[in-house]
Amino acid sequence: MCSFAAQAETLPDRQAELDASVKKAGQAYLQPRALSAIPEGEFGDKVRKGYQLFVNSQQMRDKYVGNNLNCSNCHMDAGRKANAAPLWAAYFAYPAYRKKNDKVNSYEERLQGCFTYSMNGKPPASGSEELVALSAYSYWLGMSGLMDQAGVSSPVPALSDAELLKGGKRDDFAMPAAVKAAMTLEQRAKLPGKAYPKIPAPEQAYSPERGKAVYQAHCQSCHNVDGQGYETAGVYSLPPLWGPQSFNWGAGMHRVNTAAYFIYENMPFGKSIQLTNQQAWDVAAYINAKERPQDPRFKGDINKLQQQYHQHQGYYGKSVAGQTELGSKAYKINPKKAE
Ligand code: HEC
Ligand code: HEC
Structure with a gap:
């Protein structure tokens, strides 16, 4: 192993x-x-x-x-x-x-x-x-x-x-x-269309609570009530957004800003650019204030890792709305499919 x-x-x-x-x-x-x-x-x-x-x-x-x-x-x-x-x-x-x-x-x-x-x-x-x-x-x-x-x-x-x-x-x-x-x-090296385009900072501080309502109205139909997406015959055509089968705490998409840029431009799938700037930030905060697989650089101390690698817009090592500290119940790094 x-x-x-x-x-x-x-x-x-x-x-x-x-x-x-x-x-x-x-x-x-x-x-x-x-x-x-x-x-x-x-x-x-x-x-x-x-x-x-x-x-x-x-x-x-x-x-x-x-x-x-x-x-x-x-x-x-x-x-x-x-x-x-x-x-x-x-x-x-x-x-x-x-x-x-x-x-x-x-x-x-x-x-x-x-x-x-x-x-x-x-x-x-x-x-x-x-x-x-x-x-x-x-x-x-x-x-x-x-x-x-x-x-x-x-x-x-x-x-x-x-x-x-x-x-x-x-x-x-x-x-x-x-x-x-x-x-x-x-x-x-800077061709137009590279990366995910930056959107302005939100008018109000982004909020997972407001993001929940955005999620229910604009995302849930495809990504499921529990954010785990949908599979048919073992194939995920609608991918999970958090939880054990999603990207981990070290991934770029876990940053609220990066997810907001991605979402504003590319989601809901097939429509794009339907959300307001504020909605994109709020829903990015909502999906990223959920537990996901551990940051692979984790060595047993969430606060230390947070200090070292998480000085950006994200929820690793933070507690949101009565939840336990995010990262403390993180899922397994690189599990086998059967696990
Ligand atoms: C009509 C169905 C649909 C809706 C509605 C939708 N998505 Fe998606 N989403 C998809 C599909 C399909 C993909 C994968 C795209 C691909 O493979 O081309 C995806 C990919 C993603 C990804 C990147 C992959 C991942 O699993 O992390 C994120 C993040 C995401 N969607 C967030 C959202 C958010 C937030 C909303 C609501 C604002 C939303 N989506 C609405 C279908 C949808
Ligand atoms: C959960 C979403 C997600 C998945 C899945 C994903 N990536 Fe990425 N990828 C990102 C993000 C986010 C960035 C960095 C964007 C940023 O920081 O603005 C990135 C950046 C990159 C870049 C550099 C882009 C640039 O313009 O410099 C490459 C290349 C890349 N990914 C390849 C891959 C490959 C290959 C895979 C599959 C093995 C993959 N990605 C899977 C989200 C994803």
Whole structure:
């Protein structure tokens, strides 16, 4: 069995908050090519595999995934939707330098972060087939869009696994000359539609109590009364928002602001941008003031962890409306499906 204590010693903070920027009116977004344009052959197979893992992450259940989510539940339309943290924008933002620990975060390390926290799992090893495939898929989406934008209609050039894993924000990153000339490295790292767009701070301090009413009116029909979503024949098409099968206390989505940005822009599913700014904050507070799987960096002391990693808008280590301290009844990290 893998020891969580040992893992926690070395777990880096790979869920640092992204720079969110406000959406601009009339913004045009990069258009990746249709999936049917993924080429035949070895490179195309990696891209297709990455797509498969991303939309049906449950095939990695018990190996790398410890909850009922799929990557595409939060990175919508298979990682293609602008303003839902699209992969095509992410790929060209890594490797990223992190001021906090003066460390370079490669693309594969960022992918690993979402396995550890958002998927409450255990990340595939550096260089593994899965990380290569997910990197290849992200690269292909992004590069196909950039090539079309620059008028280059040839197939997306294949890259070695080692190159794919690092990410595209490098001066020595190979790309067609017209693509390189069209934008600077910094512009490619901040493509419009990246991440979840920032919304203004709420007029009134966000409130889980008010959020409950928003939840009942706008969310419950799909995410269920108890927030656990719905499954049919063992498949969750409507994902859980809290509880043992959701993202854990270290995940970016547990921050009230990040969830509010996501929700305002992307929920209710199929409608989007139905809630007021205040409603988005309140309902984000409501779903994030519920117990969920433990933060994998937990070493037995909630307050210490709270001090170290939770100096942001979230409820870890806090007590809300008569509940016990959140985190103290947290669910298991990376459980097996049968547990
Ligand atoms: C519960 C929601 C959720 C799930 C599920 C999820 N992610 Fe994420 N992901 C996030 C959030 C939140 C961020 C950071 C956004 C922020 O801080 O604004 C993020 C960031 C990322 C980024 C960096 C984006 C950027 O623009 O820099 C990548 C790449 C990524 N995730 C890949 C994955 C992969 C691969 C999976 C599945 C193994 C996955 N995610 C599952 C919520 C999720
Ligand atoms: C019509 C059904 C529907 C409604 C209503 C709805 N959602 Fe969702 N929600 C979904 C689906 C489906 C997904 C997964 C998206 C995907 O896989 O493309 C999702 C994903 C999510 C996620 C990210 C994945 C996870 O499980 O954490 C959050 C957070 C979320 N919804 C919150 C809300 C909130 C808050 C509301 C109410 C304001 C809401 N949703 C309303 C269907 C719905």
